[in-house]
Amino acid sequence: MKRSALPLLVLLAGCAGDRPEGSTLDVTVVGLDAETTAVGGQVAGPLARRMADELTATTLIERDDAGQLVGGLASSWRFVDSGQSLILRLRPIKWSDDKPLVADDVVAGFRRAAAPPAPQRAFRLAGLVGAEAVARAAGGSRSARQLGVMAPTSRVVEFRLDAPSPLLLEWLAEPGMSVRRPGAPTLARYARQAPVEGDATTVLQRRAMTASPEARPAEVRIHSVAATDVETAVAAFRDGKTDIVVGEGLAGLFAARIGSRREALQVEPLHGVYGWRINSRSGPLVDVALRRALSASIDRDGLARSFATPAIAPQGGILPAALRGGAAVTAPAPVDETAPNGAAPNGAANAASDTAPVAESPLAPPMTLAPPAPVVLRLLVRPGREHAAVAERVAVDWRPLGIVLQLQIVDANMMRGLIEKGDYDLALDDRSLAVADAAALLDRFRCTRTGYCNEAADAALVAARMLAPDQRAAALAQAEALLMAAPPFIPLFTAARWALVSPTLYGWVANPSGVHPLARIGRGRPER
Structure with missing residues (x-):
């Protein structure tokens, strides 16, 4: 039996004044359908799930607070062979079990993600050699070797494309292109807390004790509420009980415009x-x-x-x-x-x-x-x-x-x-x-x-x-x-998508990708 998201939102919001300044970021996503499928026992709409995935994803390329591409696990990259090959050099970084990240980890992870039973559509859309054949094949790891990703050395990854496409870098920044190993080892900056069945709040905590430009909040709480509850969510924002309210899409824009100050509202194409x-x-x-x-x-x-x-x-x-x-x-x-x-x-x-x-x-x-x-x-x-x-x-x-x-x-x-x-x-x-x-x-x-x-x-x-x-x-x-x-x-x-953003925050910049990495949201003045 699913519980309403709204009482939980109000309960958590009511504690906002007691937390240390800047320690927790509260985000409310408006647009949860009453019958949205629970994921891992937790209820969340597509945008809320994406925001949580961005906090736990470890991608070769990332987006900054303005939606621009920056290095993630990759420190540098260049296109060769008339744009049909992309070469990336990995940063010296370790998994949570203290093993170093190597190019073979990237190759193995991408082959698993591109293959059935749930192939990531992003591989085909990115134009990787063999992606469509791998997604349709039933040959397991043998078929996955057709995918155009290779490890020439332990610190270098190469992608082969069917045709030149600079958009490959953008696709590599998508959460679905995260680099993962089987089991518990992770490279993520945030850990998702154990879900509560029927709960409409996702809680993620920073794994490292020290904040950084890539992981500012110590804790992020993402609340999902129905479009019919938008007025309550806007009121909680107006009262300073939640930091950000964002719509899944157009729904809720009228209430956000009426119920908030003009400078707090952002609408991005x-x-x-x-x-x-x-x-x-x-x-x-x-x-x-x-x-x-x-x-x-x-x-x-x-x-x-x-x-x-x-x-x-x-x-x-x-x-x-x-x-x-x-x-x-x-x-x-x-x-x-x-x-x-x-x-x-x-x-x-x-x-x-x-x-x-x-x-x-x-x-x-x-x-x-x-x-x-x-x-x-x-x-x-x-x-x-x-x-x-x-x-x-x-x-x-x-x-x-x-x-x-x-x-x-x-x-x-x-x-x-x-x-x-x-x-x-x-x-x-x-x-x-x-x-x-x-x-x-x-x-x-x-x-x-x-x-x-x-x-x-x-x-x-x-x-x-x-x-x-x-x-x-x-x-x-x-x-x-x-x-x-x-x-x-x-x-x-x-x-278009709308958002109400607290003036006490920095790092939320409107952009046509609609990507706002919550890890990069800070409170107070930005670091110099």
């Missing part, structure tokens, strides 16, 4: 687009022309302005404008409505339009399409007034087309189940990445990942990944245009 996934397998939205008409009729400018923050900007494609890298967008291909999901004929898009700037939508121009009778579309969203407000504004835009938008509020597990069964028309999708990887954002619409299938877009995405970095942006924009010719997704605006 992320590498992603807030929009609605389309059920293209069954129901009214099998009709590609209807999908395109609905997307084209939305007043995205007005919708984005309603949030009154420059962090939220209108977006007309799967990729946020910032990740298109200056590439021109091609016009959508004509649609073969007899093909599955309305795929573009022959997998080809129309010739590129010289007048289509990057920031504009790759969608078709507005269409007039009024069904003979009202069409009811069921939209799945997570709890949060903000999601309902978005739906209300779009419903007004769709009314002239004879569309009635029916809102259904569900938790994450229920939404996942309904999507798998195809029991929906539209579903909230506001996923973002810490890595500025446009290909990874498009990857979620590959034929192998969802009911939607656009073979032409898949082929274009695979081809784009093999190009040199200076050619990749244009090719990815073409893959995006092929997807939007028979859209699997209705884009609305930039994905």
